[in-house]
Amino acid sequence: MSATAVLTLLAATVLLVPLFKRLGLGSLLGYLIAGIAVGPYGLHVDSQPQAVLHTAELGVTLLMFLIGLELKPTRLWALRRQVFGLGLLQMAGVALPVAALALLAGLALPGAALVGVALAMSSTAYVLPLLAERRELTTRQGREAFAILLFQDVSVIPILALLSVVGGAGRAPGWAALAALGLLAVAGRPVLATMFRYVTRFGRGNRELFAAAALLGAVGIAVALNAVGLSASLGAFLAGVLLADSEFRHELEAAIEPFESLLLGLFFIAVGMGIPLALLAAHPLLIGGLGAGIVLLKAFSLYAVRRATGGEPAVARSLAVLLACGGEFAFVLFAAARGSLLAPETADLLTAAVALSLALAPLAVIAHDRLLLPWARSREAPPFSPIDEPGRPVVIAGFGRVGQVVGRMLNARGVPFTALDASAEQVDFVRRFGNTIYYGDASRLPLLRAAGVEAARLFVLAVDDVEASVKIAELLRRHFPEVAVLARARNRTHMMRLRELGIQQVMRETWGSSVDMGKHALQLVEPALDVEAFATVFTQHDLRLLDRQQAVYHDQAALIALSRQAGAELEDILQNDARLRLRAAQVQAQEQAPAAELD
Structure with missing residues (x-):
């Protein structure tokens, strides 16, 4: 790859990836478009995307190493039901109908099975950063999405092993491969731990040297297993598993992650460079239908599976939208099966369809958040609680981590209060502990009147959302100017906005x-x-x-x-x-x- 090509590639990445993130479309789509822009169908600065893809596959290898590091036995045991239960159901719920459709389209059984499994995969590199950006990793749907992705990533290993057998004229791994796996299981962890102790002891805190050692461990084992006929991804994954419980785990994650992120971005750029736009132009309806079909079929299948297993509608809907896209491992599997289980034309069609599904995924999330989610909440939300008690001297709006502490202190002194919260989940949670709380939106004037605010001595404004807090403050100053207000501010700007409305008693929650x-x-x-x-x-x-x-x-x-x-x-x-x-x-x-x- 020439210096001009590298420079153009970097310029396209720096220009497009932040722009797509700013538009809410995700960095992954930015990488794909950057690859298309500089590839053989764009500016044509580099006509050999396969060479770039070969180098960028190291990003997938390092991703498998990081996934292996996450597989601590205790964590895997805690997530066993979601990983092996929900993950297997999701895989089967998508792979079986897709494989059946592939059989009807004329593919042989091995090829149809591969297509079903490959299209059941979702993009770990897209979904996990999206969940982190939306602060949903610790939510119910976030934990379940992580478990499903973990099952998918781990299942890539046996799939690649089977593919090497079926696609390689039935050749099973030889004695050298079995011996390498046995040696890795017995001596891998002690050897790696000894190397990292040596670097830590004599490197005197040199982070670059530790990063080099981490790359040597992950890539070295991957290359060694690849040399005896096994997958490089399998080697990197096993190396991560061996070190999952070691004292070096966190340092390894910190050292490897920048390289993994950079190379994984290069991987998606190479995929974008390799998207056959001529094929897309020749068969726009076919590829467009396949891409949209992947998203719709996966979304409906996952929603049905999660609802059938007792999942709440909101959780099932979020999972369906998040995991509806294709995944990076589909590219790896289609490339490995090209010419053996899949005809080159079929592999190209499916690769283009998966890339299109990745491009559609951010649009699906935006449509869900802006259109489907408000509609669903209006239909699913329970009616606001009727307030049938007489007015209390204190009204607390927002009964979360701040409002509850205020309420406990008032309770301790026997001061009665009326608590309001706009989250049905929070209301249900608080009621389990025997507390009286009303479900309702305090930014609505009828609810404030029903809560007896006009007769209250104090209104405690402890709502977490800044805009909702300001709206409630405006209502209070306009309709209940005589009621004292004690407000919680999330930050300095929030505090100044409340003070501008005439709320003088404002407490910054972290000050x-x-x-x-x-x-x-x-x-x-x-x-x-x-x-x-x-x-x-x-x-x-x-x-x-x-x-x-x-x-x-x-x-x-x-x-x-x-x-x-x-x-x-x-x-x-x-x-x-x-x-x-x-x-x-x-x-x-x-x-x-x-x-x-x-x-």
């Missing part, structure tokens, strides 16, 4: 704990410092700064300039305070000196 943590930090590094006095000066300065920022916070340039100026002012205040304390101590010492001499 007090952050100041306490800073005091502890200073006490540990500067034991002689009077941290209480320092914290008092720091807090007073911040409150004065907040008042000044309030006046200009709509002007971003003025706000930035004021913040920079405030840092220098705080330094001057602290220095002057230190000089005054020193002078006071000197005066006190001078006043006490004659008395000491007299004694």
Whole structure:
């Protein structure tokens, strides 16, 4: 690959990938489009995408190594039902109908089975970063999606092994391969652990050297197993499994992940370069129908499987949309089966269809979030709770991690309150512990009147969502101006927006704990410092700064300039305070000196 080609490739990547992420279409689609732009059907800066793909497959190898590192026995046991239950059901629920359709289309049984399994795969490289970006990795659908993807990734190993047998004229792995696997199982972990201890001990914290050792371990085993007829991905996966419980696991993940992300991006660029646009132009309806069919069939199959196993509609719907796309391992399987189980034309058609399904996946997520999700929530959401109790002296809107603490303290003093929350799940959870809470949206005026806000002495605004919090504050100031409001602010900007509406009692949710943590930090590094006095000066300065920022916070340039100026002012205040304390101590010492001499 020429220097000009590399430069053009980097320019296309830097230009397109952030743009697609900004548009909410995901980085994966940006990589595919960048590959198309510089490939033989675009700018034609490089006419050999297979050479790029061969190098970029190292990204898939490193991905398998990281997946192996995740397979700690304890974690796998905790997820066993989702991984081996839900994962197997999802694989079968998609692979069987797809294989049946492939048989009807004229493929032989081995080829049809391969197509079914390959199209059942979803993209780990697309779904997991998307879940992390949406902060859904720890949600129900996030955990289940991870379990299904883990099952799919692990299943690639036996699939590749079977493919080497079936696609290789029935040749089973030889004695050299079996011996290599046995040697790896017995000596792999001790040898790798010894190498990493050596690097850690004599490398003196050299992170680049540790990264080189991590690459040597992952790629070395992959190359060794590939030399005896086994898959390189299998070798990398086994290397990760061997080190999953080692003390080097986290360091290995940190060292390998940047290379894996870069090479996996290059892998998708190479896939984009290899998409046969001429074939797409020749058969647009066929490939378009196949790509859309993959997304729709996988979505409907997974939704049906999850609902049949007792999943809630919202979780099943989210899983169906997230995992509806094709996966990177489909490209690997189709390339391995090309010319043996699949005719080259068929492999090209399926590759183009999977790439198109990846391009459609971000659009499906956007359509789900903006169209289907609001409609489904309006149909699935239970009706708001009727409030039939008399007005209480305190109303709490938002009964999450902040509102519950306020409520517990009021309960401890016997102060009655009415609690409201707009999350049906949160209401159900709180009610399990015997608490009285009403499901309702506090940004609706009828609900506030039903809760008796006009007769309340205090309204505690503890809603987590910033926009909902501001909307409720506007309603309170307009319709209940006499009611005192104590509001929670997520950050400084939220606090200034509430204060602009006339809400004066606003507490930043992390301010007090952050100041306490800073005091502890200073006490540990500067034991002689009077941290209480320092914290008092720091807090007073911040409150004065907040008042000044309030006046200009709509002007971003003025706000930035004021913040920079405030840092220098705080330094001057602290220095002057230190000089005054020193002078006071000197005066006190001078006043006490004659008395000491007299004694």
